[in-house]
Amino acid sequence: MDPRLNVIEAAQQRNAVYAYCAGLLAIKMFIVAFSTGFVRMKKKVTVNEEDAKRNMTLNTEEDPAVARVKRAHLNDLENIPMFLIISLMWISTSPDIVECHVLMWLYTFVRYVHTAVYAYYPVPQPARGICFIVGTLITLYMVVRNFIYYADFFRTV
Amino acid sequence: MDPRLNVIEAAQQRNAVYAYCAGLLAIKMFIVAFSTGFVRMKKKVTVNEEDAKRNMTLNTEEDPAVARVKRAHLNDLENIPMFLIISLMWISTSPDIVECHVLMWLYTFVRYVHTAVYAYYPVPQPARGICFIVGTLITLYMVVRNFIYYADFFRTV
Amino acid sequence: MDPRLNVIEAAQQRNAVYAYCAGLLAIKMFIVAFSTGFVRMKKKVTVNEEDAKRNMTLNTEEDPAVARVKRAHLNDLENIPMFLIISLMWISTSPDIVECHVLMWLYTFVRYVHTAVYAYYPVPQPARGICFIVGTLITLYMVVRNFIYYADFFRTV
Numbered sequence: 001m002d003p004r005l006n007v008i009e010a011a012q013q014r015n016a017v018y019a020y021c022a023g024l025l026a027i028k029m030f031i032v033a034f035s036t037g038f039v040r041m042k043k044k045v046t047v048n049e050e051d052a053k054r055n056m057t058l059n060t061e062e063d064p065a066v067a068r069v070k071r072a073h074l075n076d077l078e079n080i081p082m083f084l085i086i087s088l089m090w091i092s093t094s095p096d097i098v099e100c101h102v103l104m105w106l107y108t109f110v111r112y113v114h115t116a117v118y119a120y121y122p123v124p125q126p127a128r129g130i131c132f133i134v135g136t137l138i139t140l141y142m143v144v145r146n147f148i149y150y151a152d153f154f155r156t157v
Numbered sequence: 158m159d160p161r162l163n164v165i166e167a168a169q170q171r172n173a174v175y176a177y178c179a180g181l182l183a184i185k186m187f188i189v190a191f192s193t194g195f196v197r198m199k200k201k202v203t204v205n206e207e208d209a210k211r212n213m214t215l216n217t218e219e220d221p222a223v224a225r226v227k228r229a230h231l232n233d234l235e236n237i238p239m240f241l242i243i244s245l246m247w248i249s250t251s252p253d254i255v256e257c258h259v260l261m262w263l264y265t266f267v268r269y270v271h272t273a274v275y276a277y278y279p280v281p282q283p284a285r286g287i288c289f290i291v292g293t294l295i296t297l298y299m300v301v302r303n304f305i306y307y308a309d310f311f312r313t314v
Numbered sequence: 315m316d317p318r319l320n321v322i323e324a325a326q327q328r329n330a331v332y333a334y335c336a337g338l339l340a341i342k343m344f345i346v347a348f349s350t351g352f353v354r355m356k357k358k359v360t361v362n363e364e365d366a367k368r369n370m371t372l373n374t375e376e377d378p379a380v381a382r383v384k385r386a387h388l389n390d391l392e393n394i395p396m397f398l399i400i401s402l403m404w405i406s407t408s409p410d411i412v413e414c415h416v417l418m419w420l421y422t423f424v425r426y427v428h429t430a431v432y433a434y435y436p437v438p439q440p441a442r443g444i445c446f447i448v449g450t451l452i453t454l455y456m457v458v459r460n461f462i463y464y465a466d467f468f469r470t471v
Contacts, residue, residue: 009310016307019246023300026239030293033235073235078347078387081238081395082340085402088242089333136344143337150330153323166467173464176403180457183396187450190392230392238395245399 014091014100021087021104025080028112032073032119039066072119075132076111083107083139090142093149103138110134171248171257178244178261182237185269189230189276196223229276232289233268240264240296247299250306260295267291328405328414335401335418339394342426346387346433353380386433389446390425397421397453404456407463417452424448 043063087107091100114131117123200220244264248257271288274280357377401421405414428445431437 012307013310015246015249016310019303019307022242022246023303026243026296026300029235029239030297033293077234077238077391078343081242081391082343084242085336085395085398086340089329089336092329136347139340140344143340146333146337150326150333153327153330169464170467172403172406173467176460176464179399179403180460183400183453183457186392186396187454190450234391234395238399241396241399 010094010097013097014095017100017104018087018091021108022084024108025084025111028115029073029076029080032069032076032115035069035119036066036073039063039069068122069119072115075114075118079132079135079139080111083135086139086142086146089146093146095145103142107135107138167251167254170254171252174257174261175244175248178265179241181265182241182268185272186230186233186237189226189233189272192226192276193223193230196220196226225279226276229272232271232275236289236292236296237268240292243296243299243303246303250303252302260299264292264295324408324411327411328409331414331418332401332405335422336398338422339398339425342429343387343390343394346383346390346429349383349433350380350387353377353383382436383433386429389428389432393446393449393453394425397449400453400456400460403460407460409459417456421449421452 040063043065087104110131114128114135117127117131197220200222244261267288271285271292274284274288354377357379401418424445428442428449431441431445
C-alpha cells in the first residue's frame, strides 16, 4: 500500500477520536443547558420579566437548585472549549494513537463524572475536585507537548 | 482541469462559509459585550470598586437591564464556541455544499434573532426558545453526522 | 529545495505561533480558575452545600474578592475561545509571518495584562479598558481579513 495512505489513515483515526469526544462533550453541555430550563419550569420560576407573564413567578434571586446546575455549566464553559482547541492542535502533531485514545476518552469521562457529582448527585469533595484536576492536567500536558513539538519551528523564523 | 483542484476548491468554499459565519457570530458577541458597557455607563453603575471612583456609583447588585444583556451574552458563550468547534469538524467531512450553506447561515441567523429578542426587544416566549432549539438541533445534527462519518475509522484501530 | 517544502515550513511556523499563544492563554485561564479556589479556601467560604460540611461556611452571596476573580474569568471566556477560533481560520489563510507573530503575541500579552489589572492588582480605568479594546480590535481585524480572503470563493458557488 502507498505509505502516504497510512499517514492519512492514522490522522483520520485521531480525528475520529476527537470528533467523538467533542460530540459527547457537546451533548453533555446540552443536557446541562436543558436541565436549567427543566428545573426552572418545575419550580415555576424565571429570571425574565416577559416569561413571568406565562404562569411563572419572576424571581431575580436564582433558585439554589438552578444556581447549582448553572455553576456546573459555567465550569464546563471554563474548561471544555479551551480543551477542544488545545487538543485539536495536539492531535495535529501526530501523537501516538493509543495515547490519543487514552487522554481524549479519559478527559470526556472525567467531565461527565464532574457534571454528575456537581449538578445531579452532589457528593462531598474531593470527587468533584479530582475530576477537575485530572481534566486540567490532561489539558496542560497537551499544552506542554504542543510547546515541545513546535519549539523546532521557531529556530528558522 | 485537474480533478484534485475541484476537491480543494470545494473545501475552500466550505471554509469560506465557515469563516463568514464564525466572523459574523464573533461580531454579534462583541456587540453584546459592548452593550453591557454602554448600559452600565448610561445608568452610571459599576461592579468594580476602582471604577466607582470615576463618577460612577458602585453597585454589587447588577442592574436589571445589565443583567439581561449579560444573560444573553452567557447564552452565547454556552452555545457558539461549541457550535464552531463541532461545525469545524463537520465541514472537514466534505458535507454537501448546499447543506453546508443552509445549516451554517441558518444557525448564524437564529443566534442573531435570539440576541435581538433576548437582550434588545424582549418578547414573550416562545420566540427565544425556538431560536435556542433550532441552534441546538443544528449542532446535534452535525454531531451525529460526524459520528456516522468517523465510525468507519474505529474498525482498524 | 522543493518549493512545496517552503510552503509547509511557513504554515508550520504559523501553527507554532498559534500553539504557543493558545497554550499560554490556556495556562492563564487555569491560573485564574485556581485563584477562585484559593481565595475561597483562604476566606473559608463556599457556595456548595456539600462542601460546607468540610469546615467551610456556606455563603450563597459571593465574597467580593472571589466575585472579582470570577468576573476576570468570565471576561476571558467571552473573548479567548472566540479569538482562538477566528485566529485559527486566519492563520490558515497564509498571513505574513511577521504580522502573525505581532498580532498573536500582542493579543496574548494584553490578555495577561487585562487579568493582572482586573483580578490581582486593580488599577483605575482605562488600563483594563485599553487591554479589552486592543484584544477586540485584533480579533475584528482578523475577522475582516478572513472575509476579504474568502470573498473570492463565493463567486463560484
